[in-house]
Amino acid sequence: xxxxxxxxxxxxxxxxxxxxxxxxxxxxxxxxxxxxxxxxxxxxxxxxxxxxxxxxxxxxxxxxxxxxxxxxxxxxxxxxxxxxxxxxxxxxxxxxxxxxxxxxxxxxxxxxxxxxxxxxxxxxxxxxxxxxxxxxxxxxxxxxxxxxxxxxxxxxxxxxxxxxxxxxxxxxxxxxxxxxxxxxxxxxxxxxxxxxxxxxxxxxxxxxxxxxxxxxxxxxxxxxxxxxxxxxxxxxxxxxxxxxxxxxxxxxxxxxxxxxxxxxxxxxxxxxxxxxxxxxxxxxxxxxxxxxxxxxxxxxxxxxxxxxxxxxxxxxxxxxxxxxxxxxxxxxxxxxxxxxxxxxxxxxxxxxxxxxxxxxxxxxxxxxxxxxxxxxx
Numbered sequence: 001x002x003x004x005x006x007x008x009x010x011x012x013x014x015x016x017x018x019x020x021x022x023x024x025x026x027x028x029x030x031x032x033x034x035x036x037x038x039x040x041x042x043x044x045x046x047x048x049x050x051x052x053x054x055x056x057x058x059x060x061x062x063x064x065x066x067x068x069x070x071x072x073x074x075x076x077x078x079x080x081x082x083x084x085x086x087x088x089x090x091x092x093x094x095x096x097x098x099x100x101x102x103x104x105x106x107x108x109x110x111x112x113x114x115x116x117x118x119x120x121x122x123x124x125x126x127x128x129x130x131x132x133x134x135x136x137x138x139x140x141x142x143x144x145x146x147x148x149x150x151x152x153x154x155x156x157x158x159x160x161x162x163x164x165x166x167x168x169x170x171x172x173x174x175x176x177x178x179x180x181x182x183x184x185x186x187x188x189x190x191x192x193x194x195x196x197x198x199x200x201x202x203x204x205x206x207x208x209x210x211x212x213x214x215x216x217x218x219x220x221x222x223x224x225x226x227x228x229x230x231x232x233x234x235x236x237x238x239x240x241x242x243x244x245x246x247x248x249x250x251x252x253x254x255x256x257x258x259x260x261x262x263x264x265x266x267x268x269x270x271x272x273x274x275x276x277x278x279x280x281x282x283x284x285x286x287x288x289x290x291x292x293x294x295x296x297x298x299x300x301x302x303x304x305x306x307x308x309x310x311x312x313x314x315x316x317x318x319x320x321x322x323x324x325x326x327x328x329x330x331x332x333x334x335x336x337x338x339x340x341x342x343x344x345x346x347x348x349x350x351x352x353x354x355x356x357x358x359x360x361x362x363x364x365x366x367x368x369x370x371x372x373x374x375x376x377x
Contacts, residue, residue: 002061002163004125006098009068009091009156011129012149013037015138015217015227019146023078027218031335033084034214038327040089041096045324048100049317053184060101061164065157068094072153078146091153098160100320105167107304107312124242127293130213131235135228138217185311187318196306196315198365199258200322203299205361206262207326208354210292212269212347214327215334219343223276230272233285234292241293254298254305255370259362261295264288266355273347299323 020030051060071094074087106122133152140149191197213230220227268288272280300316307315330350337346 001125002160002167003099003102003122004128005156005159005163006065006068006095006102007126008129008133009072009153009160010095011134012137012152012156014130014134014214014231015141017215017217018138018141018221019078019149020084021218021221022141022146025081027335027339029081029335030218031215031331031333033081033088035328035331035335036085037088037092037095038211038324038331040092041099042321042324042328044093044096045100045317045321046314048097049104049313051097052101052104052313057101057105057167058165061098061167062161064094064097064101065161065164067091068098068160069154069157072150072157075150075153076147078150091157094157096320096324098164100317102167103300103320104313104316107300107316108309121242122297124239126296127235127238127242127289129235130231131239134231138226138228183310185308185314187314190307190311190314190318193306193311195369196303196319198361198369199299199302199306200319202259202262202358202361202366203319204322204325205354205357206258206265206295206299207323208330209262209265209269209326209351211327211330212334212350213288215331216272218334218338219273219276219347220281222343225276225278225281227281229278229281230285230288233282234289235285237286237289238293241290242297249294249297249301253370254302255373256362256366258295258298258302259358259366261291261298262358263355263362264291265295266351266358269351270348270355273344273351276344 017030017034020033025033048060048064051063068091071087071089071091074083074090077083077087102122106118137149137152140146140152213234216230217227219225220230265288268284268291271287272284299319303315303319304312333350334346337349341349
């Protein structure tokens with residue numbers, strides 16, 4: 001439930017670019033206001049790891065929920081770019097701390113054999129809002145209920161505070177409580193893991209495609225389309241992959257399948273950008289949902305697979321830090337290139353560059369690594 005509501009806070013703003021355009025902000029300013037959220041989430045990840053190790057899960061979630069409320073409240077200053085930038089930065093930092101705490105809790109408490117399915121079940125909470133809250137936000141904006149739209153984020157942030165303080169930590173799980181005497185791993189030990197470094201690189205490239213969803217409303221608005229077709233298609237498909245398909249994530253080999261999940265997401269964005277229509281948005285959302293539905297839990301399960309428990313808080317924080325780079329870079333790239341080259345070529349170029357990079361990573365590293373590991377076993 002906490003994971004669901006913090007993603008509701010995040011995804012109610014998937015259509016935030018519509019409101020910014022309504023108030024006359026340029027594409028470049030829109031790119032910065034949208035992108036600074038992910039920059040703040042990215043910068044907060046190392047801090048989140050330190051907070052988890054020193055104060056424990058409950059305090060970390062309650063404090064970051066309060067921070068999210070404060071940041072979202074600043075969105076009511078709709079005419080001030082400075083206030084919006086500050087609000088987006090504060091709420092992005094809060095999201096980074098809150099979500100990283102929940103991922104670390106899973107990484108420390110779930111056994112390797114059950115990790116794929118359990119991460120899949122957890123991150124259902126991150127995809128449900130895309131099919132429900134994001135379309136609701138678009139409806140509020142298109143029906144000119146702007147004040148109600150802006151009130152949703154602060155209200156949901158208060159729920160995050162309440163639920164975060166009730167997260168269960170069983171006896172004997174000192175790793176997820178502040179004050180544990182067990183020494184934590186170092187960043188030196190973390191960066192000595194070559195598979196983890198390539199995992200973080202792969203995740204960063206996937207994030208470049210994943211982040212296109214937060215600017216997708218610009219493409220849809222230019223073509224007179226409804227973004228919610230994509231969101232609903234992606235959400236429903238990802239839920240099917242993550243719920244009925246959750247046991248498969250314990251059986252299927254995670255190592256060679258992560259990059260192909262990102263390639264599917266890139267193909268989805270190519271379809272949407274090159275053949276813009278509501279039908280293409282729905283079909284693209286379904287394809288995107290397959291890649292995201294399987295790839296996101298695989299990514300987090302692999303973090304735990306590659307690292308010892310004492311390295312997992314820092315490993316989760318670092319991997320999410322690098323993933324957030326994509327969510328910061330992509331809106332800036334879109335904001336810069338869209339007025340110059342149009343939505344079609346801007347979106348297609350990002351999808352092609354990321355998809356091609358993932359093909360190279362799969363061929364040059366992940367497949368050889370997987371077969372070598374199998375031969376060793």
